[in-house]
Amino acid sequence: MAQVVLQDVVKNYGALPVVHAINLDIAHGEFVVLVGPSGCGKSTTLRMIAGLEEISGGRVRIGDRVVNDLPPRDRNISMVFQNYALYPHMTVRENLGFSLYIAKRPKAEIERAVDQAAEILSLTPLLDRKPGQLSGGQRQRVAMGRAIVRHPDVFLFDEPLSNLDAKLRTQMRVEIKRLHQKVGTTIIYVTHDQIEAMTLADRIVIMRDGHIVQIGTPLEVFERPVNAFVATFIGSPPMNLLPATVRSGGLRLADGTVIPLPPGLTAREGQAVQFGVRADNIMPEGHSMPPTAHMALVEMPVTLTEPLGTETLLFATLAGTEVQAKMLNPRPVRTGEVLRFGIALDKCHLFDADTGASLRV
Amino acid sequence: MYRMRLPPWLVLLMPAFVILLAVVAIPLVLSLYSSFTAFQLTRPETITRWIGTFNYEKAIGDANFWAAFGRTVLLLTVALNLEMLLGLGLALMVAKVTHGQRLLRTIMMFPMMFSPILVGFQFKFIFNDNVGLLNNALQSLGLTDVAIPWLVDGNLAFIAIVTAEVWTSTSVFAILILAGLFAIPQDPVEAARVDGCTPWQTFRYVTLPFLMPFIYIAMAIRSLDVARAYDIVQVMTAGGPARRTELLWTLIGRTGYVDARMGYANAMGYIAILLSIAFTVHFFRKLSSARTSLGMGD
Ligand SMILES: Nc1ncnc2c1ncn2[C@@H]1O[C@H](COP(=O)(O)OP(=O)(O)OP(=O)(O)O)[C@@H](O)[C@H]1O
Ligand SMILES: [Mg+2]
Numbered sequence: 001m002a003q004v005v006l007q008d009v010v011k012n013y014g015a016l017p018v019v020h021a022i023n024l025d026i027a028h029g030e031f032v033v034l035v036g037p038s039g040c041g042k043s044t045t046l047r048m049i050a051g052l053e054e055i056s057g058g059r060v061r062i063g064d065r066v067v068n069d070l071p072p073r074d075r076n077i078s079m080v081f082q083n084y085a086l087y088p089h090m091t092v093r094e095n096l097g098f099s100l101y102i103a104k105r106p107k108a109e110i111e112r113a114v115d116q117a118a119e120i121l122s123l124t125p126l127l128d129r130k131p132g133q134l135s136g137g138q139r140q141r142v143a144m145g146r147a148i149v150r151h152p153d154v155f156l157f158d159e160p161l162s163n164l165d166a167k168l169r170t171q172m173r174v175e176i177k178r179l180h181q182k183v184g185t186t187i188i189y190v191t192h193d194q195i196e197a198m199t200l201a202d203r204i205v206i207m208r209d210g211h212i213v214q215i216g217t218p219l220e221v222f223e224r225p226v227n228a229f230v231a232t233f234i235g236s237p238p239m240n241l242l243p244a245t246v247r248s249g250g251l252r253l254a255d256g257t258v259i260p261l262p263p264g265l266t267a268r269e270g271q272a273v274q275f276g277v278r279a280d281n282i283m284p285e286g287h288s289m290p291p292t293a294h295m296a297l298v299e300m301p302v303t304l305t306e307p308l309g310t311e312t313l314l315f316a317t318l319a320g321t322e323v324q325a326k327m328l329n330p331r332p333v334r335t336g337e338v339l340r341f342g343i344a345l346d347k348c349h350l351f352d353a354d355t356g357a358s359l360r361v
Numbered sequence: 362m363y364r365m366r367l368p369p370w371l372v373l374l375m376p377a378f379v380i381l382l383a384v385v386a387i388p389l390v391l392s393l394y395s396s397f398t399a400f401q402l403t404r405p406e407t408i409t410r411w412i413g414t415f416n417y418e419k420a421i422g423d424a425n426f427w428a429a430f431g432r433t434v435l436l437l438t439v440a441l442n443l444e445m446l447l448g449l450g451l452a453l454m455v456a457k458v459t460h461g462q463r464l465l466r467t468i469m470m471f472p473m474m475f476s477p478i479l480v481g482f483q484f485k486f487i488f489n490d491n492v493g494l495l496n497n498a499l500q501s502l503g504l505t506d507v508a509i510p511w512l513v514d515g516n517l518a519f520i521a522i523v524t525a526e527v528w529t530s531t532s533v534f535a536i537l538i539l540a541g542l543f544a545i546p547q548d549p550v551e552a553a554r555v556d557g558c559t560p561w562q563t564f565r566y567v568t569l570p571f572l573m574p575f576i577y578i579a580m581a582i583r584s585l586d587v588a589r590a591y592d593i594v595q596v597m598t599a600g601g602p603a604r605r606t607e608l609l610w611t612l613i614g615r616t617g618y619v620d621a622r623m624g625y626a627n628a629m630g631y632i633a634i635l636l637s638i639a640f641t642v643h644f645f646r647k648l649s650s651a652r653t654s655l656g657m658g659d
Binding site: 050051052071072073077078079081083084085086087088089098099102103130131132133146150 | 546548549551552553554555556557558559562566567570571654655656657
C-alpha cells in the first residue's frame, strides 16, 4: 500500500520560501492532480516527493516510510518529466528496460516487461529507434512506458502533456486515465491546465504562491470554490466576477443595478463583495436551461459572439464589466443587440472583495 | 599597347593564392621531392640526386626508426589515457565546487601557460639523479638511499617524460570535459536517479556517454600534439642516453639537422605524418559515432 503523506512540507531556496508548510494526504491508488498557475510550486512539491529536491522542512511519507533522507532510487517511484528526459544514446527498448537492468533483473523478465509496456503504449514498431528519431507524442509514450515497466508504488507526472498538440493531448489524457484504471497505482500529476485536472483527477489540489488553496474532487472545486482565485482558475470559460456592494438584502452593482442576494450566502450589510457567476448560469431568455426558482433578469448589450456549434459564447457588458454568457440552441446575434439574460442565482457565488474568500456557508 | 586584363575575381584571389603557394604548397612539394633525393643540408647540390624510394626503403628497414615509432605510439597511448583519467577526475571535482570555481578553473590552466621547453627544463631538474627534487625528497624521507637514475634508465626516463607530458596537458582534457559537464542536460541525469541509479551508475550510463564527444575532441587534439612531441623530450633527454628515449621527431630532427641528411629525414617525416593522420582519423570517427549515438547530428 502506498499512500503519500505530506506533513508541513517546506521548501526554501536560500532565504526564499517557495513552498509553505503544505499538508496533503493521498490515499493508495488515488489519482491526485496538483494544479496552479506557473511558478506556484507544483514542480517543486513533486520533486520533493521524488527526492530530486531536498526537503527544507516537514516530512514526506511514502507507504509507511518517512523518505525525507532517502535518495530517489530508494523511494520506488517513477517519474515522467515535462521534457520526457529520455536517454538519447539508448534505443527505445533500452530506455524502457533501463530501470530493470539497473535493478539487475533477469534478461527474460526485462524483455517481457518491455514488450508488455510497448504493447500497451503501441511502441512495438519503434523499439529499435533512438529517441532522436521519434515524434513528440512517441517520445511522450516512451517516457510513460519507462515509468510503467517497473511497477512503482507511486507515479509522478510533471506536466507530461504540455509539449503536445491539442489533439494528441486529449488522446494521451485518455490513455493516462485508462492506464490508471488498469494498474491502480497512486498517481500524483502536475499540470497548469485545469481541463486536464478536471478530467483526470480523483482529487484536485489547487496551489498558489506555495500554498494549497483548496483540495477536493473536481466537482467540489468546481461547484464550491473556497475563494475567487479557485473560482476563476477552475472552469472554462473562467467565472465572471462583478464588483458589488450588499445593500438591504440585495447586491448593488457598480452602475446601480440591483440583483437579489443569492440564497445560502451570508453577507453583511454594506460589505464590498464580488459576485461570481459562470457562463453556464447566465443565459439569454429563450436560449437557456429551464428557469429555476431563483432567477434574476438583466439586460445586456452583446459585444462579441463566439459560435461553438451547439452553443454560442456571448460577450456582453454588465455594469461596466465584461461578462461571458452561454446561448443554447443559438441563433445569429448582432453585436450591439441588447438581450435579456436570466441569472440562475442558486448557482452563483459571492466572495469577499478584500480577502477573496467565499461567503457561502 | 596591349595590356593583359585578368578577371577581377582572379586578381582578388591572387594574394591568397600566392600566400598559400609560398607557405604550404612549395614547402610540401619541396620536402616531398627531397625525400626522393639524397639531399644533404651541407651539400645543397645533392638535392638533384634522385634516388627514388631509397630513403623510404631505408627507413622501413631501420630498427631505430621503428623503435622510435613504437615508443611514440606507446607515449601517445600512455599519456593520453592518463591525461584522460586525470582530466576527468579533475573536471568532476571542479564541477562539484560551488565557491571559487572560476579561480580553480584558472589555476587548472596554469600548466598550459608555460613553454614546453621550460617545463622540460623544470622536470629535467626534478628528475636529475644528483641534485633533483625527487631523489632528494625520496632520500630525505628515507625511502631510498641510492640516487635513482631517472633520466638514464630507459624505463624510468620514459616515466619521467610521461610525467612531464601529463603535467602540462591534463588541463586540456580537464577543460574540455568540464565544458562537457556544463553542457549535460539535467533531465536524463534526474531520470536516471529516479530509475534507480546509484551516483556511480548515473555517471557510467548517462553522464559518461554525454562526455564522450568532448573526450574524443581532446584525444584528437592531444594525439596530434604527442605524435609530434619534440620539445620536452629534447630538453629532458634529447632522445638519449643511447636512443633509449628516442621518439620519432627527436630522431627526425637529429637526422635532418645534426646529421644533415635532410632527404632521409623528410622521408621519415612523411611516414610519421601518416601516424598522426591515422590517429586523427581514428578519433574523429569515434567522435562522430559518439555524437550520432547521442542523436547530435551525423
Ligand atoms: N533552483 C531554484 N532557485 C531559486 N528559485 C527557484 C528554483 N527553482 C524554482 N524556483 C522558484 O520556485 C517557485 C516554484 O517553482 P516551480 O518550478 O515549482 O513552479 P511550477 O508551479 O512548477 O511552475 P510551472 O507551471 O511554470 O512549471 C518559482 O517561483 C521559481 O521561481
Ligand atoms: Mg513546473
